[in-house]
Amino acid sequence: MARHVRKGDVVRVIAGDDKGKTGEVLRVDARAGKVLVQGVNRVYRHLRPSRRHPQGGRIQKEMPIDISNVLPMDPKTERPTRVGFRVNADGSRERIAKKSGQSLGVVKKAPE
Helix, strand or coil, X not given: CCCCCCCCCEEEECCCCCCCCEEEEEEEECCCCEEXXXXXXXXXXXXXXXXXXXXXXXXXXXXXXXXXXXXXXXXXXXXXXXXXXXXXXXXXXXXXXXXXXXXXXXXXXXXX
């Protein structure tokens, strides 16, 4: 299933507490409709001392946010944009930025 956001994309948060923040997508969970964005939706995790964390204490980590709350950044204008899909002459599919028409990467390779 083709989604408008993929791992490695630079996205801007358009809703929620972190609205306006920009970060790279670390993981996409298409089934749950969530994305993990670097530096966005950070929470504290309280840990008791263990072998892995002998000090214990609080660690900060990112939590997933809904995929509908992020938009990919347009490579040409450096602003958030909606995403469209285009089928090329060779049969490959690519994502395109709606505002500028720039390619955001190939989704499906051309059939052999």
